[in-house]
Amino acid sequence: MARTEKDSWDITESVGATALGVAWSRALEQDSDCPLFTDPYAKMFVDAAVERGWQLPPKYMVERIKAIGGYAASRTKWFDEFFVAAGANGIDQAVILAAGLDARAWRLPWIDDTVVYEIDQPMVLAFKAETLNKHEATPATRYAPVPIDLRDDWPRALRDAGFDASEPTAWAAEGLLPYLPASGQDLLFERIHELSALGSRIGVESFGAGFFDPEYLASRREKLQQYRQEAGEEDAENVFDVEDLWFNEERTEVTDWLADHGWEVTAIAAADLMDRYGRCAAGEADDATPRTIFVEGHKTR
Numbered sequence: 001m002a003r004t005e006k007d008s009w010d011i012t013e014s015v016g017a018t019a020l021g022v023a024w025s026r027a028l029e030q031d032s033d034c035p036l037f038t039d040p041y042a043k044m045f046v047d048a049a050v051e052r053g054w055q056l057p058p059k060y061m062v063e064r065i066k067a068i069g070g071y072a073a074s075r076t077k078w079f080d081e082f083f084v085a086a087g088a089n090g091i092d093q094a095v096i097l098a099a100g101l102d103a104r105a106w107r108l109p110w111i112d113d114t115v116v117y118e119i120d121q122p123m124v125l126a127f128k129a130e131t132l133n134k135h136e137a138t139p140a141t142r143y144a145p146v147p148i149d150l151r152d153d154w155p156r157a158l159r160d161a162g163f164d165a166s167e168p169t170a171w172a173a174e175g176l177l178p179y180l181p182a183s184g185q186d187l188l189f190e191r192i193h194e195l196s197a198l199g200s201r202i203g204v205e206s207f208g209a210g211f212f213d214p215e216y217l218a219s220r221r222e223k224l225q226q227y228r229q230e231a232g233e234e235d236a237e238n239v240f241d242v243e244d245l246w247f248n249e250e251r252t253e254v255t256d257w258l259a260d261h262g263w264e265v266t267a268i269a270a271a272d273l274m275d276r277y278g279r280c281a282a283g284e285a286d287d288a289t290p291r292t293i294f295v296e297g298h299k300t301r
């Protein structure tokens with residue numbers, strides 16, 4: 001399961017399967033009594049993957065995913081609102097980095113003539129297209145998939161797909177950064193900065209020092225182990241943990257990087273965001289709540 005420099009994956013493998021985990025949690029939210037958003041596509045992706053032989057997460061992971069359900073729903077809602085606000089401010093070009101099974105191009109109310117570019121690994125986007133085509137789903141706006149690894153020359157692929165760097169862009173990086181090495185994260189932001197006209201915006205789920213704090217990670221592992229035992233999966237020493245796919249390295253804080261490069265930055269901690277959406281009371285985040293920060297940047301100079 002260890003990551004390598006040029007690894008690639010299909011939707012049911014390695015980092016690809018994390019996109020399925022997110023789709024699965026969105027499908028659960030969609031089915032809940034009071035969902036924060038509507039995503040009818042999430043279940044289509046899960047069902048299509050199961051048809052391909054993907055096994056739903058083991059019981060202990062189900063517990064984990066349920067425990068962070070409020071987090072995952074709040075995160076989706078925050079990025080939905082980010083794009084809607086960008087559109088309300090006239091931005092009609094969006095780039096979703098590591099889009100996975102994000103269905104925003106199909107389900108959000110985009111302003112006229114918006115083009116949504118999605119970057120992800122070729123096999124992930126192929127699975128997505130195949131599934132949506134099978135269900136005759138049509139995007140709610142102009143849609144341009146850009147199948148490429150984010151460690152390759154994606155700026156060139158994006159331009160080749162029609163991206164216009166002279167126009168303001170709304171960028172999103174949701175559920176991406178731990179899967180890039182620290183140097184890859186820096187390069188990603190340098191490239192975004194170069195491609196961003198004045199007025200561009202960016203929404204980032206940031207995994208900084210708080211997230212990679214060894215004590216926090218140890219308590220997270222302990223909790224997973226507890227779920228395993230409660231689920232009767234005591235022999236699960238070798239069971240997959242998404243942490244195995246992360247590059248656990250010291251990283252530049254996204255807020256600092258953006259501010260240092262002239263972006264105006266606002267940020268909200270995950271627990272406060274969940275409070276905003278009624279998914280946990282302020283100051284009461286439990287140890288299942290990832291210690292991430294939701295960062296919004298506006299390029300003003």
Ligand code: SAM
Binds near residue numbers: 018023097124150174
């Ligand atoms: N942003 C999506 C969402 O929230 O639904 C997907 C999040 S999923 C946790 C991580 C995604 O990052 C996967 O779809 C994976 O393929 C993509 N990804 C990670 N590293 C990547 C890379 N180097 N190049 C392209 N895609 C990558």
